[in-house]
Amino acid sequence: MSAVFAAVSTDAPIFVAQNVFFAVVALLMVGSALKVVTTSNVVHAALWLVLVLAGAAAQFILLGSEFVAVTQVLVYIGAVVVLFLFGVMLTRASMGDDESVAGEKRSMAAVVAGLLLAVMSVALIDSFSDDRVVIDQPQLVTTVADSIFSQYIVPFEAISVLLLAALIGAIVVARRD
Amino acid sequence: MMTLGELAYWELTSLRVAGGLAAVLLVAGTLVYIHLFKLVSFMQSRLGPMEAGPYGSLQLLAEVGKFLQKEDIFPRKADRFVFAAAPFVVLMSTFLLVVVVPGGPDAWFVDNDLGIYLAMAVSSVSVIGVLMAGWGSANKYSLMGGLRATGQLIAYELPLMLAVVGVVIEAGTMNMQGIVLAQANGSIFGWSGLGNPFLLTQFVGFFVFMIAMQAELTQSPFDMPIAESELVTGYMTEYSGMRFLMFFIGEFATAGVFSAVAAVLFLGGWYVPGLDATSNVFNVIGPLVMLGKVVFLSFLVFWFRFTFPRFREDQLQRLAWKFLIPIALVNIVATGILKVAF
Numbered sequence: 001m002s003a004v005f006a007a008v009s010t011d012a013p014i015f016v017a018q019n020v021f022f023a024v025v026a027l028l029m030v031g032s033a034l035k036v037v038t039t040s041n042v043v044h045a046a047l048w049l050v051l052v053l054a055g056a057a058a059q060f061i062l063l064g065s066e067f068v069a070v071t072q073v074l075v076y077i078g079a080v081v082v083l084f085l086f087g088v089m090l091t092r093a094s095m096g097d098d099e100s101v102a103g104e105k106r107s108m109a110a111v112v113a114g115l116l117l118a119v120m121s122v123a124l125i126d127s128f129s130d131d132r133v134v135i136d137q138p139q140l141v142t143t144v145a146d147s148i149f150s151q152y153i154v155p156f157e158a159i160s161v162l163l164l165a166a167l168i169g170a171i172v173v174a175r176r177d
Numbered sequence: 178m179m180t181l182g183e184l185a186y187w188e189l190t191s192l193r194v195a196g197g198l199a200a201v202l203l204v205a206g207t208l209v210y211i212h213l214f215k216l217v218s219f220m221q222s223r224l225g226p227m228e229a230g231p232y233g234s235l236q237l238l239a240e241v242g243k244f245l246q247k248e249d250i251f252p253r254k255a256d257r258f259v260f261a262a263a264p265f266v267v268l269m270s271t272f273l274l275v276v277v278v279p280g281g282p283d284a285w286f287v288d289n290d291l292g293i294y295l296a297m298a299v300s301s302v303s304v305i306g307v308l309m310a311g312w313g314s315a316n317k318y319s320l321m322g323g324l325r326a327t328g329q330l331i332a333y334e335l336p337l338m339l340a341v342v343g344v345v346i347e348a349g350t351m352n353m354q355g356i357v358l359a360q361a362n363g364s365i366f367g368w369s370g371l372g373n374p375f376l377l378t379q380f381v382g383f384f385v386f387m388i389a390m391q392a393e394l395t396q397s398p399f400d401m402p403i404a405e406s407e408l409v410t411g412y413m414t415e416y417s418g419m420r421f422l423m424f425f426i427g428e429f430a431t432a433g434v435f436s437a438v439a440a441v442l443f444l445g446g447w448y449v450p451g452l453d454a455t456s457n458v459f460n461v462i463g464p465l466v467m468l469g470k471v472v473f474l475s476f477l478v479f480w481f482r483f484t485f486p487r488f489r490e491d492q493l494q495r496l497a498w499k500f501l502i503p504i505a506l507v508n509i510v511a512t513g514i515l516k517v518a519f
Contacts, residue, residue: 043312047259050305070291070298078301079331085308086327089320141290141351 014132018062025062029055037109046084053077064135067144193276193286200286201275204437204471205430206237211472212479213429220483244425247418252315255415259313264416264423266306271431273299278437279354281447281463282455292353293345296438297338300393303431304330307402310424311412322411325490326395326402332497333392333399339505340386343379343512344442357446361454366519371450376443381508383443385501387477390435392497394428396478398485399493432475440470 032051039045053076060069148156184192214236218225226233251257277296279285289295304327311323345351348359356375363373376383392399403411413424440446447463448454459466488496 043256043259047305047309066289066291067294070295074294074298074301078298078304078334082301082304082308082327082331085305085312086324086331089308089312089324138290141294 015135018135022059022062025055025058029059037106037113042088043085046081046088049084050077050081053081063133064138066138067141197272197275197286200278200280201272201430201434202426204433204468205426207468207472208429208433208475208479210234210237212475216476216479217483241422244418244422249419250415250417252415254315256313256315259309260415261420263306263310263313264420264427266309267303267427268423268430270299270301270303270306271427271434273302274431274434274438277353278434278441278467279357279446279463280467281460282354282457284447284460284463285354288352288354290352292351293341293356293438293442294351296353297334297341300431300435301330301334303427307412310416314412314415316415318408319412319414322402322408322414325408326412328490329392329395329399329402329493332494333389333501336385336497336501336505337389337393339502339509340382340389341442343382343505343508344375346509346512346516347373347375347379353441353446357441357448358454360445361448372445372448374443374445374450379443379508379512381504382512383439385505385508386439386442387474388501389497390439391478391481392493394432394435394478396432396482398481398488400482400487401490401493404487432478433471436471436474436478437467439474440467444470444474446470 029052032048032055035048036045036052039048053072057069057072057077060066060072210233214225214233226236229235229239251260274296276286277289277292279288307326307330308323311319311321311326314320344356348356350356350359360374361372363369365371365373365378371377395402402408403413408414413421416424447459447466449462449466452458
């Protein structure tokens with residue numbers, strides 16, 4: 001959103017309470033994320049993922065982006081994780097640990113995750129370095145709506161068409177006849 | 178004199194938590210007594226509970242006392258933590274729902290810009306609790322119940338939200354307080370005698386919302402997830418004592434809170450036509466007006482529950498995807514066109 005990126009400056013005030021809560025939530029998220037990849041019970045992994053995604057929603061609220069936070073809860077926790085759980089329970093609902101989950105792919109996955117972390121950290125620090133987000137008040141829904149339907153109308157429509165195509169594709173793949 | 182604005186954040190939060198608990202639990206208790214104990218009894222030509230208190234009005238306390246005394250049983254193969262946490266996830270979703278419901282011009286918990294969108298988001302979290310209960314019980318019937326519940330809740334969340342979109346277009350805001358005021362100050366094609374209760378102008382949305390709400394609450398005729406004759410109450414089979422009580426409270430509290438949301442969206446919330454919407458009177462009578470509307474709407478829910486037999490699973494999915502969602506979409510298009518035209 002333009003409103004978010006415009007509201008970045010190097011001399012904005014620092015809110016201590018906000019930073020403390022950021023740290024608390026971030027630690028919870030990292031801990032839960034580690035449990036997602038280390039637990040050998042698939043259902044537990046999906047439930048830990050709920051905590052990670054809820055933490056992301058909490059971080060959005062700390063940044064004053066309530067609309068994004070609520071969308072995060074609605075889409076990721078209310079729909080994506082539910083579908084994960086639904087699929088896992090429908091196919092392999094075994095209780096207890098599933099040893100086939102912990103395979104030799106883990107070391108490669110760790111390497112990929114480490115590389116991704118490095119690239120994203122460098123990119124974020126490089127582009128924002130000392131900038132601070134200015135949060136005067138929670139971002140209003142009308143602001144989000146105005147920027148989507150004026151400045152970002154073309155990408156928005158493109159994504160809509162892409163989603164529609166994916167939807168039709170899913171139906172075509174799922175049909176037997 | 179001290180006003181609410183001078184209270185510290187933690188004091189305000191404590192007040193909100195206490196108010197939210199009261200708003201959820203008192204309404205749930207009222208619904209259980211009026212509808213489950215008495216209404217269904219009269220429909221079946223019997224008296225219902227009569228012994229505890231006048232007309233059995235204290236029966237509920239006796240029931241709670243009974244559940245509290247029972248042993249908290251865990252099945253041997255159950256996943257203890259997931260099994261134990263599931264009722265809390267379901268109840269948490271209900272308690273978070275109530276914060277957006279306003280009771281008067283100044284009587285609200287949170288006057289949030291997102292309002293109804295926030296309500297829809299937190300209500301969708303309860304599905305996770307149901308799945309946790311179904312899987313954590315280590316019981317085939319429970320798992321089947323959890324899966325059925327999930328399929329149903331996902332299918333009916335869509336018409337529920339699409340029905341809300343029509344209201345949001347007409348009110349021009351997602352703020353619950355704004356939706357009430359839009360109905361209080363609105364007019365129907367220039368006639369403002371009643372304001373603009375969206376029940377009259379969004380009757381298609383109301384119809385879709387109430388059916389989808391019935392399914393979201395898993396009340397008959399949409400009670401396949403807990404169908405006692407097929408699944409032995411589904412995901413709740415293994416629960417006893419306090420944790421079963423939590424599911425039970427959750428069921429009726431969610432019925433009450435969803436009725437309150439429907440009352441705000443379609444019946445004008447705390448507003449009654451003929452009075453000035455800004456007057457202080459509404460801070461006193463508003464919560465009572467809301468309670469009246471909640472009791473009325475939940476009466477409809479329970480009337481349906483006690484009247485219709487259960488759907489089949491395929492009929493349930495067909496009703497959502499081939500009937501409710503298309504008419505909800507047509508309703509959105511029609512509302513949008515009329516909004517721009519007038």
